[in-house]
Amino acid sequence: MKQNYIDRLTALEKQSNLRKIPQAVPQGQVNLSSNDYLGIAADLRLKTEFLESQNLAELNFTAASSRLLTGNCSEYDRLEKLIAQAYQRESCLVFNSGYHANIGILPALAGSRDLIIADKLVHASIIDGLQLSKAEIRRYRHQHYDHLESLLQKYRDDYEQVFIVTESIFSMDGDLANLPTLVRLKKQYKAFLYVDEAHALGVSGTQGLGLSEHDDLMQDIDFIVGTFGKALASVGAFVVCDTVFKNYLINTSRSFIFTTALPSINLAWTVFIFEKMLKMTERRKQLEQLCIDFSECLNIPYQSHIIPVIIGGNNEAVRVAERLREEGFYILPIRHPTVPEGTARLRxxxxxxxxxxELNKLINQLTAHDAKMD
Incomplete structure (x- = not known):
């Protein structure tokens, strides 16, 4: 009965693993737990320009139904065409969130005669999508492409279709997938390649289209998924793909079909900011240099704008995060089971x-903690 759940919550609390919804970031603190990688969310100039450029009376704050009923609008068409053109691909389909995309695309495409092989550290939303799929699921060790190839060699001929699934910049470690190797393997073994660019969109590539643009592989990846809720400071997500797959998803993806559409005002903002993002070259350069300098100060190899500082146990990670918040840095600890046991971290x-x-005090605190642990 109810006591079972009380006991489970008590156990989580004893493990320093009880989640609570935090209050808004205190005023004056440096927010280092946000996904606002380009600083767009706090850019009042962009907000003002958007509002002045729109006929707000024509935009709605709700869609009131799904796109397949009465929820579609011209802003959807504008956004999907804009994204497809940017990626130089046939089609784009917008979803309500990255979670909606990842739980809806693979279950729709992969059936009982298919195989999905995913990196061991893909995001929870992808894992949920794998579990909803009727396909056979296998995982390869994180970034171990020899292991991936051994699975392809062993199982490819047993299945009608095979999907290789990865993130481009991994959300917890900030490390980068080797997309050229994945493209080579998908071609060699006649597989589909699904890449979640959630944490690379806006940041990587000349136009900010992600690691696929940076590596000049946008034409070689079958399904490129991106989200508007991080660097683009909006809401929703998308997949770029061939038209046949877009049409198939419209007819089969449950997370697309059975959900109320996004309001037109949100879509209009996304169109506006996506066009701006394509030209934010200087912001991307400035962010990259900041990340290089910060990583160097901590003696951590630079990989991306997501920099994990491994603390170890859950309790210690919570204590360090609390101390840093007292110093003016809003950093939330990432704990097991989100990350492997013993690798609780400051992300x-x-x-x-x-x-x-602005980060000197943080750097001093972190280096002092490392010295203490040594």
């Missing part, structure tokens, strides 16, 4: 507009 997300001098 530091840097953003454009932040200066390295």
């Amino acid at each position: 530091i997300s840097l953003y454009a507009g932040l200066q390295i001098g």
